[in-house]
Amino acid sequence: MPASDLSLKTTLGPLTLNNPFLLASGPPTASGEQIRRAFRLGWAGAVTKTIVPDTMEILDVSPRFSSWKDEKAGLLGFENIELASKRDVPYWTSEIAAIRKEFPDRVLIASIMAPGDPAEWQDLAGTVQDAGADAIELNVSCPHGMPERGTGAVIGQHPDLVASLTRAVRKAVTVPLIVKLTPGVTDILPVAKAAVDSGADMLAAINTVPCLMGIDLETLEPLPSVAGHSTYGGYSGPAVKPIGLRIVSQIARELPVPALGIGGISCWEDAAEYIAAGASAVQVCTAVMWNGAGIIRDMNAGLSDYLARKHFAGVGELRGRALSRIGTHAALSAGVFSAATIGSPERCTSCGRCVVACRDGGYHAISLADRKVVIDAARCDGCSLCSMVCPEGVIVMRGFPGRGSELHSQGTLP
Structure with missing residues (x-):
């Protein structure tokens, strides 16, 4: 209509x-x-x-x-x-x-x-x-x-x-x-x-x-x-x-x-x-x-x-x-794990905000190498803080079936 x-x-x-x-x-x-x-x-x-x-x-x-x-x-x-x-x-x-x-x-x-x-x-x-x-x-x-x-x-x-x-x-x-x-x-x-x-x-x-x-x-x-x-x-x-x-x-x-x-x-x-x-x-x-x-x-x-x-x-x-x-915390699904991924690398300005945020408020899973953001999938805990602080929308959360610990141990995260 x-x-x-x-x-x-x-x-x-x-x-x-x-x-x-x-x-x-x-x-x-x-x-x-x-x-x-x-x-x-x-x-x-x-x-x-x-x-x-x-x-x-x-x-x-x-x-x-x-x-x-x-x-x-x-x-x-x-x-x-x-x-x-x-x-x-x-x-x-x-x-x-x-x-x-x-x-x-x-x-x-x-x-x-x-x-x-x-x-x-x-x-x-x-x-x-x-x-x-x-x-x-x-x-x-x-x-x-x-x-x-x-x-x-x-x-x-x-x-x-x-x-x-x-x-x-x-x-x-x-x-x-x-x-x-x-x-x-x-x-x-x-x-x-x-x-x-x-x-x-x-x-x-x-x-x-x-x-x-x-x-x-x-x-x-x-x-x-x-x-x-x-x-x-x-x-x-x-x-x-x-x-x-x-x-x-x-x-x-x-x-x-x-x-x-x-x-x-x-x-x-x-x-x-x-x-x-x-x-x-x-x-x-x-x-x-x-x-x-x-x-x-x-x-x-x-x-x-x-x-x-x-x-x-x-x-x-x-x-x-x-x-x-909308429900209780206990009712939320633990069967899907969201990991930080690089969605639009061309927009990254190497500002480093994601690195600092993950280091001091997350799991130290992000670093800069040759002015490019690198995400250590084995360390990422899926909190999404990095995607919140990124001013350019470079980092996005991508869902994977399974719990984070399982996916880390299986090496199935990118």
Whole structure:
């Protein structure tokens, strides 16, 4: 099927999406104007910046962002210590109603948070539901600022608190209920199960990862520095994708509810990985902050091309396709040995990185002779470190049937 004929329409529980891409709750959804612009660009949905009761004072500090970049200013990791929405509840109820009227084919989810009293969560949930929100996302996972006030991740780290809060809000609303999970726990499943058993229709994972971005070695100020001081913040960006993929796959394997994948999604490939790991849709925030909401065009086009190339009829056929391949370490096959081999010798620049890596982090199986890489097959243990550090892709791993020790003794490795 040509990509141009392929629809990206998909489902998220009872909700229908034009494509699997939603803006996550955060700075890109801090106003109705931003959400409208995103919808005009092609986003299928958005989650409002977290709405709190008007009795909660929200005062952001400056600066409140810090980043880890590569040498070309490409984003690797991002920290924020920004709080919930500074806009009041009447603003949001008005905007939710107006956006729903203007974009009836898009999904608008209200993210909410309140102090520890479940009654305040119930009141706020009812208010945004009555305004027209398609679903409600409970933010029990913000890792900075809000836990000091007895809310956010201080709730999400305890299954019993998640259960009681979810149960309370479930009694107050009829729209789909989403619980957004924190990665700051030892095991995600007890918290996730508590949410589902108490009435959550869907789960969103992950919120940002608790972190300290760094220390300025000249001033010895922690980052981001607010008049010389800082606090622990929420880590996002490409570096957290492996954590998000792990948690989403665990949810998809064990629980019968849709999962929204969040964390490190910067391109269509990242989204496709989340969907293959079991996500029904994905939410994007940091990449939009870094590159603008217009990235949706390439995301939609890239995912369409990929699905067409793989002969998938739609997003649903990709969902969960990798789950059967994820299991325990004990279940992994020891019947195939992968050895390092020279795949493209003409590309080798004799940089020596593979030699150093194998000598000090591997099995001393690689050397340079006449400025050419030589691999001692009898020493190679198949760890793949050399192929990871090779900047030119010269070294590749080649699989052989049998265990490494057997193949070494038989002399059957090249």
